Amino acid sequence: MKRFDVLVVGAGPAGLAAAHAAMEQGALVGVVDDNPHAGGQIWRGDPEQQSDPRARQLWAALSSSRRMVFLPQTRVLYALQPGHLLVQTPSASATLHYNKLVLATGARERLLPFPGWTLPGVTGAGGLQALSKGGYPLQGKRVVVAGSGPLLLAVATTLRGKGAHIVAIVEQASTPALLRFGAGLLATPSKITQALQLGAQLRGVPYLRNSYVLSAQGDGTLQSVQIQRSGVPEVETLQCDYLACGYGLLPNVELAQALGCATAAENGQAVVRVDELQLTSVAGIYCAGEGTGVGGVDLALAEGRIAGLAASGHEVLARESIAQRTYWKKFAARLARAFALRPELRTLAGDDTIVCRCEDVCHGDLRTHTGWRSAKLQTRCGMGPCQGRICGGATEVLYGWRPDAVRLPVSPARISSIID
Incomplete structure (x- = not known):
């Protein structure tokens, strides 16, 4: 059994910031992540190779310290008892003991169903970005990037850098909303710089505002997508090899819920409820980053530092970062308002459109049910390998449902990991 003063689950920006803050105060820190490298999704691949200097600095400090143990390719299954987590590696299972726990489990893409979304060649926006960072060949491929949010720009930039031809970026947010968001960037000058850099890298790529797939x-694989542009009666067809489509992010709150942490509704999403020092409703368990609400890397870093300092017993130091967190929370609020989903997206799926991809459950099978539990019992929606992580976000938008329980183990597990 490995023992840590502070155990951090998730090695993205929030997790690394929490681990670094706790380690600086002398704590023995463990960092668990199910990927082979630290960095999470935004710094995916290896923090040392990122253009963001904060990634390189955090990882350099952590990896050179004897007070930090990184456990890659490790999945949390469930809590055996308070202070103990059962985890699974590619070859074994183990029990980790902690005095304090920081959850930095990040977020996943929200995917919404539309006719043809299960065709080979249709992926999540961040999903195709992750594949490309992992070496998936896109040289010369025609890609439409669609959905909502600034992530689309980052995805298109990455894919273009890998040799893909970006046919268009299709953004569902309205032009007035985007203009208001752009004006609001005056309050965060660093984001203006970032936006200008992305714009320069995407010069010549059509940016279709107020539009959606x-x-x-x-025929067997993706060949084209149909685009509806608001105010234009004709449907536009774009020829492409890939459609990278994502409608924002959903906080990963399943582990927090399994540990008994209270959640709340924020911008139509379930988020982990925390106090001013990122402490959840369960004593000794903190949460930082997208799990408390989607807000970007800067907010995640601020929350991670607060959580790490508080978890290591340095609450006075933790409070010094509250002003920075407040600053970035205001940006997150503007982000949520600007890229709120338009109502038309709820009407795209036909009765024969699959909603639950794991169990092949269609919209026509689901729309007559009154809630998640009824649909789950009668159609098996949400009972496949992803445990509702994909279709749950879709059913929340389409029908207003929200999963009412978390099934254990939190991650797919070998039988031997559970019965050992």
């Missing part, structure tokens, strides 16, 4: 078409 109606359907994806192809």
